[in-house]
Amino acid sequence: MRRSPSRVLLATGTVVAAVLAAVGTATAAPRSIPAGTTAVTAAAFNHPGVLLSRAQLDFVKGRVAAQAQPWTSAYQQMMASRYASLSRTPMPRATVECGSYSNPNNGCTDEREDAIAAYTDALAWYITGNQAYATKAIAIMDAWSATIRNHTNSNAPLQTAWAGSVWPRAAEIIRYTYPSWPNQARFATMLRTVYLPVVIPGIHSNGNWELSMMEAAVGISVFLDDRAAYDRAVERFKLRAASYVYIAADGSQPKYPPAGGIDTRAELISYWQGQSTFVDGLSQETCRDFTHTGYGISAIAHVAETSRIQGGDLYPGLQDRLRHALGFHTRFENGVAVPANICGGSVTRGLGPITEVAFNALHNRLGIAMANTETYTLARRPQGSNNLFVAWETLTHAGNPA
Numbered sequence: 141m142r143r144s145p146s147r148v149l150l151a152t153g154t155v156v157a158a159v160l161a162a163v164g165t166a167t168a169a170p171r172s173i174p175a176g177t178t179a180v181t182a183a184a185f186n187h188p189g190v191l192l193s194r195a196q197l198d199f200v201k202g203r204v205a206a207q208a209q210p211w212t213s214a215y216q217q218m219m220a221s222r223y224a225s226l227s228r229t230p231m232p233r234a235t236v237e238c239g240s241y242s243n244p245n246n247g248c249t250d251e252r253e254d255a256i257a258a259y260t261d262a263l264a265w266y267i268t269g270n271q272a273y274a275t276k277a278i279a280i281m282d283a284w285s286a287t288i289r290n291h292t293n294s295n296a297p298l299q300t301a302w303a304g305s306v307w308p309r310a311a312e313i314i315r316y317t318y319p320s321w322p323n324q325a326r327f328a329t330m331l332r333t334v335y336l337p338v339v340i341p342g343i344h345s346n347g348n349w350e351l352s353m354m355e356a357a358v359g360i361s362v363f364l365d366d367r368a369a370y371d372r373a374v375e376r377f378k379l380r381a382a383s384y385v386y387i388a389a390d391g392s393q394p395k396y397p398p399a400g401g402i403d404t405r406a407e408l409i410s411y412w413q414g415q416s417t418f419v420d421g422l423s424q425e426t427c428r429d430f431t432h433t434g435y436g437i438s439a440i441a442h443v444a445e446t447s448r449i450q451g452g453d454l455y456p457g458l459q460d461r462l463r464h465a466l467g468f469h470t471r472f473e474n475g476v477a478v479p480a481n482i483c484g485g486s487v488t489r490g491l492g493p494i495t496e497v498a499f500n501a502l503h504n505r506l507g508i509a510m511a512n513t514e515t516y517t518l519a520r521r522p523q524g525s526n527n528l529f530v531a532w533e534t535l536t537h538a539g540n541p542a
Contacts, residue, residue, distance in 0.1 A: 471512040
């Protein structure tokens with residue numbers, strides 16, 4: 141019997157227990173990593189290694205110190221934001237309840253923004269050397285690791301993914317560049333028991349959900365030095381990314397998603413928001429709106445960037461999908477009229493601050509011409525935060541050669 145695409149794959153209780161058993165519950169003892177070194181664990185993970193490497197952090201620090209642009213304006217934007225405030229009081233709770241479209245919103249915004257704040261403070265610490273920022277990042281992470289136990293309601297998987305994507309970025313920087321974090325093992329336990337079991341099974345909702353879930357699973361696995369979980373997340377990510385963005389090499393239609401029982405053309409067209417004409421760069425959510433599409437593209441770029449740091453570069457296999465997806469959507473963001481065969485000639489724009497990571501990787505590192513994406517990116521610098529899981533990527537990735 142074919143499952144309905146609208147059914148949610150993730151069940152409570154049995155699935156969580158099964159996944160916990162699969163990925164294990166042991167947490168490595170905290171290690172003190174001297175500043176100025178890069179640790180490589182027995183599982184061969186590079187640290188810091190979630191979205192940013194030490195070499196990338198050093199590049200940013202040097203550009204800001206030299207007062208070079210666009211990094212200086214991006215740094216000033218970050219430091220002027222509420223996320224960098226040293227007077228911030230974290231707002232943890234044991235149960236974060238998130239309904240559809242944030243109704244109800246019981247701790248959802250608090251959790252996401254505290255995670256972004258911890259990441260912001262970690263970046264500020266590394267760039268400035270001011271220990272107050274490291275201390276604040278640790279205080280925020282400690283508050284949540286001492287408190288949170290679960291996420292509930294319909295948006296729980298997505299909320300877990302968004303916060304779970306950002307926490308490891310902050311934690312990697314602090315753990316591997318700051319000399320003391322007494323409660324880091326408790327934070328690791330939080331990631332392993334509260335976040336990883338929810339995100340790693342995946343889901344068959346719209347593609348941006350699962351892509352964000354795999355981003356969280358990948359980042360958490362790096363922080364936990366969990367090779368089995370990392371490999372599992374990467375394999376599921378590859379399937380979802382390949383089915384989220386269409387390219388002509390796929391054939392006459394997009395690839396079927398990895399779960400959800402969608403296995404006929406009619407079901408696929410319905411899943412692609414009624415779009416039946418497929419062109420390079422179209423995404424599964426283009427005809428829904430560009431904002432959700434931007435979430436999916438961003439998560440693809442984030443996972444690819446982390447994979448490159450970890451020595452298993454996914455960019456070569458993703459470059460055609462990423463460059464076409466960015467070029468297709470930024471063309472319309474830049475003002476080109478939408479043809480009648482795309483979403484009936486009308487789209488809802490709002491891609492967001494999500495192009496810097498992929499643009500740097502594809503255009504600057506790989507030398508791919510990306511005129512539409514370049515126009516969009518340069519016009520929106522410095523790209524700030526979407527207040528969900530994207531933050532300060534002009535600062536961290538614009539022109540970053542490392």
